[in-house]
Amino acid sequence: MSRRFFELSDDVSFPRRWHLSFPRSRQGREFEDPIQFNRGHPVDVEGPLQVSVEHAGSPLDFSEAGAKVPIVHVKVASIFAEQAPEDVQLIPVNVEGQPDQYLVLVATRLIRCIDEKASQIRLWTHADGLPEMAGTYASVRDMRIAKTQVGKAKVFRPEGWEVALIVSGEIREALERKGATGARFEEV
Structure with missing residues (x-):
């Protein structure tokens, strides 16, 4: 079976979900590279990071904070740590007003x-007025991946379209069994 x-x-x-701000350093400062957590490689930051609740609501087990940075409850983080330890970096984060432990989930593979x-x-073209972007993805819809390129990875970001976080069917099933709230899955 494939x-x-x-x-x-x-x-x-x-319904009635919370919305989280972009993570800040443990001292509360903004990061110079705000999308470093989504580039598909480990990051060099010291935790715990800080996240504010921008819109109060129900806490979720999986949320994307500012710039689509995944923030996960410890029960979700444990699934990633157990099933894909070579594919992820988990950075402690203090979520404003939350006694539970949360972590930033960093996919450390770019494929x-x-x-x-x-x-x-x-694809971006020169006519779009951003010559440095010409030839790169401007949008990717109904994404499909070449599974032969993935190898043994269970969590990764696709090269050229790093905004997407890809997980294996095994990870999806484990998250669903755990009843993880806030997660949405679309097959690729």
Whole structure:
């Protein structure tokens, strides 16, 4: 049976949910590179980080804070640590007003795997006025991946479209068994 993979994202339709701010350093300062957590490689930051609740609501087990940075409850983090220890970095984060432990989930693998023929992609062109972006993905919809490129990875970001967090079917099943709130899955 072929392995299945899913884009894991924030279920923004979850009723009365909270919304989190972008993580800050343990001293409360903004990071110079705000998207470093989504580049598909380990980051060099010292935790615990700080996250504010921008909009009060139900705490979730999986949330994307500012810039789509995954913030996970310790019960979700334990699944990633057990099933994909080579694929993730978990950084402690204090979420304002929460006694429970949360962590920033960093996918540490970047894999060139987007199936451009099976996905709906649009590339930046020189006509878009951003010559440094020409030839790179401007959008990727209905993403499909070349599973042969993934190897043994269970968590990764696709090269060129790092905004997507991809997890294996095994990770999805474990999260669903655990009843993780806030997670949405779309097969890729």
